[in-house]
Amino acid sequence: xxxxxxxxxDRVYFLGLLPALSLLPRKIACRLIRRQGRQIxxxxxxxxxSIQSNLASSGFEAPEAIARAFFEVLASEDLDAYYFKHWNxxxxxxxxxxxxxxxxxxxxxxxxxxxxxxxxxxxVCSALVAMGIKGFPVTHVARGYPWxxxxxxxxxxxxxxxxxxxxxxxxxxLIYAPAAADPQRSASASLEVLTSVRANxxxxxxxxxxxxxxxxxxxxxxxxxxxxxxTNFLRIAYASGAPIIPYYTxxxxxxxxxxxxxxxxxxxLKGHLRDDLQVCVSQFERxxxxxxxxxxxxxxxxxxxxxxxxxx
Amino acid sequence: MEPSKxxxxxxxxxxxxxxxxxxxxxxxxxxxxxHDTPLITQGIVDSIGVLRLVRFLEDRFQVNVQAQDxxxxxxxxxxxxxxxxxxxxxx
Numbered sequence: 001x002x003x004x005x006x007x008x009x010d011r012v013y014f015l016g017l018l019p020a021l022s023l024l025p026r027k028i029a030c031r032l033i034r035r036q037g038r039q040i041x042x043x044x045x046x047x048x049x050s051i052q053s054n055l056a057s058s059g060f061e062a063p064e065a066i067a068r069a070f071f072e073v074l075a076s077e078d079l080d081a082y083y084f085k086h087w088n089x090x091x092x093x094x095x096x097x098x099x100x101x102x103x104x105x106x107x108x109x110x111x112x113x114x115x116x117x118x119x120x121x122x123x124v125c126s127a128l129v130a131m132g133i134k135g136f137p138v139t140h141v142a143r144g145y146p147w148x149x150x151x152x153x154x155x156x157x158x159x160x161x162x163x164x165x166x167x168x169x170x171x172x173x174l175i176y177a178p179a180a181a182d183p184q185r186s187a188s189a190s191l192e193v194l195t196s197v198r199a200n201x202x203x204x205x206x207x208x209x210x211x212x213x214x215x216x217x218x219x220x221x222x223x224x225x226x227x228x229x230x231t232n233f234l235r236i237a238y239a240s241g242a243p244i245i246p247y248y249t250x251x252x253x254x255x256x257x258x259x260x261x262x263x264x265x266x267x268x269l270k271g272h273l274r275d276d277l278q279v280c281v282s283q284f285e286r287x288x289x290x291x292x293x294x295x296x297x298x299x300x301x302x303x304x305x306x307x308x309x310x311x312x
Numbered sequence: 313m314e315p316s317k318x319x320x321x322x323x324x325x326x327x328x329x330x331x332x333x334x335x336x337x338x339x340x341x342x343x344x345x346x347h348d349t350p351l352i353t354q355g356i357v358d359s360i361g362v363l364r365l366v367r368f369l370e371d372r373f374q375v376n377v378q379a380q381d382x383x384x385x386x387x388x389x390x391x392x393x394x395x396x397x398x399x400x401x402x403x
Contacts, residue, residue, distance in 0.1 A: 177359075183352050183353060183355060183358065183359065184352055184353060184384060186358070186359035187352050187357070187358070187359045187362045187384055187387070188383070188384050189359065190359040190360060190362055190363055191362060191363075191366075191382040191383060191384065191387075192382075194363055194366065194382055195379050195382045198379060198382075199379060216358070216359075216360065232359070232360060235360040235363070236360070236363060239360070239363035239364055239366070239367055240363070
């Protein structure tokens with residue numbers, strides 16, 4: 001079984017194995033997809049080494065164990081998409097623990113919408129679906145990949161299906177922000193975000209977007225380094241008056257079936273870009289430090305490093 | 313111009329001048345801006361700058377920019393924003 005699962009072509013993995021696993025009892029499927037995650041780890045050796053090296057240099061003990069769990073979580077996220085269509089209002093609590101949903105209700109009652117700030121930790125897509133099923137008017141700013149043309153067709157096919165299933169459950173379309181080279185479409189996306197928060201929607205955005213996909217950046221301390229992070233979510237909050245509400249989703253690695261969606265109180269913005277960014281980054285770092293195996297950007301940590309050494 | 317007053321068609325020159333001055337000041341535009349300069353495609357106003365323009369128009373001219381107005385063509389030039397202000401003034 002292990003050998004047969006090794007080095008599966010993308011087409012077989014995304015469009016064959018994942019839907020097949022989703023038909024099995026959930027616990028069995030979770031066990032098999034974790035095994036697949038470990039297989040992925042075994043043939044992505046360079047990535048694995050880079051992840052372990054970045055974990056170690058960030059002060060984590062036992063980077064091997066964290067990296068192993070990282071790949072298990074990664075594959076589990078791939079599988080999640082095939083469960084979206086089965087989730088509904090009657091059964092979503094079987095798969096999610098929710099914490100802080102009252103904060104979202106308060107934001108809606110406030111009438112100014114909100115920027116929901118998250119990162120690539122846990123399964124953001126699942127969280128958005130769960131919030132939609134819970135009745136929250138949520139959407140997400142999806143960034144275009146500058147290197148989209150080089151992605152495997154099977155992955156793109158899977159990603160398009162995933163987006164379509166998400167939008168169906170969220171009852172909202174994602175806001176597509178293209179790679180930075182297209183100023184008109186970027187400006188259109190900004191206006192779309194403004195339209196959404198003015199319509200009292202919750203607009204989710206990620207803080208850990210790489211420079212190629214979000215060029216307006218500022219520096220902040222993160223994992224003991226000076227890194228750069230996008231500032232668009234803050235600028236949009238300043239311009240719209242919408243609060244910034246952090247949230248994240250963590251897979252329960254004791255049983256692998258359940259996830260916990262946590263919503264935190266709104267960030268107390270001071271109106272100073274660097275200071276406000278640091279507050280948001282520090283909150284995000286706290287989540288990454290607590291659940292290192294669930295942050296998907298360990299491999300690309302170096303691209304966040306800033307050349308700006310003025311901030312000590 | 314008194315911001316609380318309804319913006320009339322006869323105020324076009326004044327409104328256009330104020331919008332142009334705001335863009336030149338806030339976006340440090342080094343190129344000369346005329347009323348039809350394409351602000352976004354020329355990179356004078358970026359994706360976040362367009363949100364500042366919305367706020368400026370609402371605050372300065374007391375207009376109610378509505379959801380259907382939040383489209384790129386209404387912010388692509390000084391003339392487009394001028395038309396938006398005149399159309400939405402007094403709503």
